[in-house]
Amino acid sequence: MDNEEVSRLLERYPNGPKVYFQTLGCKVNSYETDAVRILFESRGFRTTTDPRDCDVCVVNTCTVTAEADRKSGQMLRRAKKLAPRAVVAAMGCRTEMRKAIDEADVCVGTVDRAGLVDLVISRLFERSDDPDSVLTNEHRSRMAKFEDFGPVISREGTRAFVKIQDGCDNYCSYCIIPYARGRSRSRSEESILHEIRCLGEEGYIEIVLTGINLGAFGKDSENAHDALTRLLKKAESTENIRRIRLGSIEPQMIDEAFVRTIAESSKICRHLHVSLQSGSDSVLLRMNRKYNIKHFAESIALLRESMPNIHLSTDIIVGFPAETESEHRESLLFCEQAGFSKIHVFPYSVRAGTVAADMQPKIDSATKSKRKGDFLRLSEDLHIRAAEEMLGKIVSVLVEEQNHGMYSGYSKEYFRVIFSSGSVFESGSEAQVQITGLSDETLTGIAHER
Structure with a gap:
């Protein structure tokens, strides 16, 4: 038409x-x-x-x-x-x-x-x-190529999301997404950078690179090696953009070149969401995840060797088919030792059409609820510990809301911060804030006047 x-x-x-x-x-x-x-x-x-x-x-x-x-x-x-x-x-x-x-x-x-x-x-x-x-x-x-819409400028939010990849080839046993989204396909670097420049011109100072499986970005291109690392370096040179985040990443992405790129950057935020799903090798095997606990531990150790101040969050599925109490405890212990600042917890949900849907035995709802509670309590403890380490520090906050001289937003480390200031900060602007307290997992402070 x-x-x-x-x-x-x-x-x-x-x-x-x-x-x-x-x-x-x-x-x-x-x-x-x-x-x-x-x-x-x-x-x-x-x-x-x-x-x-x-x-x-x-x-x-x-x-x-x-x-x-x-x-x-x-x-x-x-x-x-x-x-x-x-x-x-x-x-x-x-x-x-x-x-x-x-x-x-x-x-x-x-x-x-x-x-x-x-x-x-x-x-x-x-x-x-x-x-x-x-x-x-x-x-x-x-339809094997990435569907590129051109620059997408949202009307909402203070940070802009930039889609760089679609689809997934991993076929984790519990996940329907590879069937719904199809094979992994990447957006061209030129198109991504053009959108980032447009967002900077529109006044955004923070972008989030997102996709269904960021680790697969560039793997379908002629120059697949270190594709994401190269993209990050070029994105960093974009004017007006001062903060760059990554969506959920896989431990397989974390190598020396990737770590060095983040460590040397003044714009890439010191927070990564690294997907774990379980802290038990036997459960990971049933999930068809492409790593084990030793590999995961080595990956996050590599990050912390270069950036001791980096904060990590993760996802956990509780009550996966046949998960024993011993495997659950093993997973809890690993997450505590890994020192995540936040754990997102999901009870296993049967998804018809996946391999895990036929796995037995299924875990009852009461057990899944209890195991979810165990992880939520651990997550709260870990988050408070990580937040307490921020006391006294000066952090950069992207302002999202304001109300009578009180402002709120997120730090580069992805802590929610509420602060007071005699100055005026517009939504979407950046403020330097000295952290003075902690209330209900939220950092509090005052604007740092230079």
Whole structure:
């Protein structure tokens, strides 16, 4: 459908059709929603925040857990209920895993999302009475490249997310994402750096490089060796950008070149989220993770040898099939010794279609709840210990909110900080703060006046 035909159809809406967006799941999903929003607006649509007053409702779905899948379906049904005359469009991972979605009028999966606007317009003007098709994994062989939307500038938040990679080839036994997202594919370095420059020109000072599996970035390119390290060095030279973060990384990424790049940088934040999932070798083997505890310990030791002040967080799955009490205790002990500043804890959830779904025996809910509690208590203790080490230090805080002379935001080490100041700091600006206290896992302080 060419632009002239679209313009003619949209004349029925003097101010443009209104489109409402709802996103479930990860930061990559949020980025993709922003990208699709920009596509809609470029074609004459107006974004609305009212789900009851829209002509189109786009739900970006998630299927990482059975609960996320259920909520996605719930959101689609709710959209139909709130705006019965609207075109309901489903996109994302849940759509990819289903041949048809009864709750939606229009569907696309995790490829060719740029085609969603045309599908919606066709449906909006009743060019077809049949449900519009889903572009799913059966077509992925011809969609082997990264889907590049160009610069994506969000309207929300003080830090900007930059998607650099999609898909995953790891096939962990519990994870449905490789089936939903397809093979790993990388965005071009040139395109990434262009977006980062645009974000700097828009006033952002912090970016977060994100993807489904950051460790696979560049592996599908001709010059795969140290691709992420090279990208980080070039991103650091971007004007206006003063803080660079990485999304979740794998221990296999951590080598001497990677560590040296971070250690020598004044912009890359001294906080990394390194995915562990279990501190037991036998559980890691059943999970089909590509490392063992010795390798993980050596990786984080390499980081701390060069950067003693670096802070690390991680993910843990409790109650994985056949996990014994001994394996659980082994995992707890390893996490305590590793000294993470934060542990994100998830009870294992059966995901149909994965290898782990058929593993036995399953762990009962009460045991999973208890084990989750064990890790949450450990995480709280570790976080307080790490936060106490910040007392008396001067840290850089990205300001997010302000209220009557009190400001809040996050330090480069990813601690939440509340501070007072006689000066005025705008949201998205940076403040130097002397840490004077700790309250409910939040650092407190006063602006450091130079």
